[in-house]
Amino acid sequence: MQMDKRRFLTDLFDTAVAAADPMKALADVLPERPKGRTVVVAIGKGAAQMAAAFETLWKTPVEGVVVTRYGYAGPCKYLPVLEAAHPVPDAAGVKATEAVFQAVKGLSSDDLVVALVCGGGSALLPAPPDGLTLEDEQALNRALLASGAPIGVMNAIRKHVSRIKGGRLAAAAAPARVVSLVVSDVPGDDPAQVASGPTVPDAVTAQDALDMISHRNIVLPKSVMAHISSSASAAPNPDDPVFIGNEVSVIASARLSLEAAAARAEALGVPAVILSDAIEGEAKDIGMMHAAIAREVALRGRPFKAPIVVLSGGETTVTLGENPGRGGRNTAFLLSLAAGIEGVEGITALAADTDGIDGSEDNAGAFADSTSLVRLRALGQDPGHYVKAQDPYGAFEVSNDIFAPGPTGTNVNDFRAILIEPQA
Incomplete structure (x- = not known):
């Protein structure tokens, strides 16, 4: 040969990369336009490119924010692009997370949130719960990365040590309708696992997370273990009425x-x-x-x-x-x-x-x-x-x-x- x-x-x-091109992937899945505002939150290592493609296809001004990895930013017409650390989060990521929360604050049922989500968002959106610090979340990420655990296990644990993961961002945007357009980087293409599902809840419980930690002998800081063991770590349930009317689509995958x-x-x-x-x-x-x-x-x-x-x-x-x-x-x-x-x-x-x-x-x-x-x-x-x-x-x-x-x-x-x- x-x-x-x-x-x-x-x-x-x-x-393979071209098949996941954001312009191509988004063209056929644009949501119905709302009566009110259109807010775009784009999260992940390909977020800037997804946001730029959405702006082009949407054709009218949008508001919101983009969060991506250092060195991955690209030009967007309307949306500010923030950069943060990956795979271990940093202070810039904490500020970016707060900017995302601000973008979805005070919305009404007439408004639309378009969540453009791809891999990398777990680290890019650190949001330590009350009583924990950025250092705790950094230690958590380092321990998970070194453990050899599959991505589904790592993200299941991360969801119980966060104010934004596991559907919490979608809950914060209520009563606005949330449409999540997801580029999957996880085996099985479960959208709740991509970027630890900021807008997509799942049924994994805190006890499930503790069992995963125990089964794999993952050593986490005592403060993190105490939080997961407490009732405060419970993630939203997919059946919660706050998610009624939301839509989720996987638009590109392996x-x-x-x-x-x-x-x-x-x-x-x-x-x-x-x-x-x-x-x-x-x-x-x-x-x-x-x-x-x-x-x-x-x-x-x-x-x-x-x-x-x-x-x-x-x-x-x-x-x-x-x-x-x-x-x-x-x-x-x-x-x-x-x-x-x-x-x-x-x-x-x-x-x-x-x-x-x-x-x-x-x-x-x-x-x-x-x-x-x-x-x-x-x-x-x-x-x-x-x-x-x-x-x-x-x-x-x-x-x-x-x-x-x-x-x-x-x-x-x-x-x-x-x-x-x-x-x-």
Whole structure:
């Protein structure tokens, strides 16, 4: 097969991202215009782009506020764009949260709140409950990030340590109608999990959260545990009348993006298969599993025949040690995959976060192939060192395999593509 493999995989990534383009995603889901005011609150790493697209499509002035990650801001015609820290919240996030509350204050039943929500909002909207501080919420986030817990567990716990998550923002906007337009970055596409559901309540209880903490041996500050154990942590119930008349739509997701990438691969002459859009688990374990599938295809022609590109999405996790190096879940996945496919010709992979940032650095992910570790050793590097140091970014930086497209303006979770060619 004569092709530029990295260009092909990058093309598929670009196609997946384009399928979640805010202008395209919002065009067919605009709500009915209200008699009164239209207030837009946009939250997440792709919030500025979503807000700009909504302004263009709405065509008349709106009010409200946009909250996004540092470096992710974009121009909006009417809405102020505020930036805050991610993945650990900061004081700017606290101020941004108060600006969001102010935007929905004093509304009537004639008014409309349009909530444009995408991944990243959990950290961008810190709102410590009474008796807790920003430092408590920062400690909570650090502990959750280091625990290796899946995103659904982390967000279920966060909802019980907040004044805005778990539907509380929608409750604060009552009696205005709230329409939530959600770009999903969570496995299963439950809108209540995206950004910890500021406008979408769910039925997870404080006791459920405590059980999750206990089951995973997550160590949280005593002040946080005391709050979750108290009646004050109870999140609104989805059946609460305050939510009657509200609407929720998932307008873009990993499923839709993977389907678009598969169609693009077919158009380029390469058959495609989607394993799943909701894969979770430890990144290194998922990397080993994908490597096993790729080897089986390459060497035995099962369960698929080469040439083929194997696609998957979801959100893996990384359980951090005491002094982790650089990188994120996608490079951790690839370092494991590279070990599993070493010596098997014709396998090339790209794993990247669709928001453009994977973990602690400025890359979305990286490329890997059957020569990745061989090339590392040829440069005098020990791949095992990078595994032990939890520094996958360092490994792929040395081998010149980093993939860094920059912020994409959307976020539909991780994108993984493994191109498997026939053996020589």
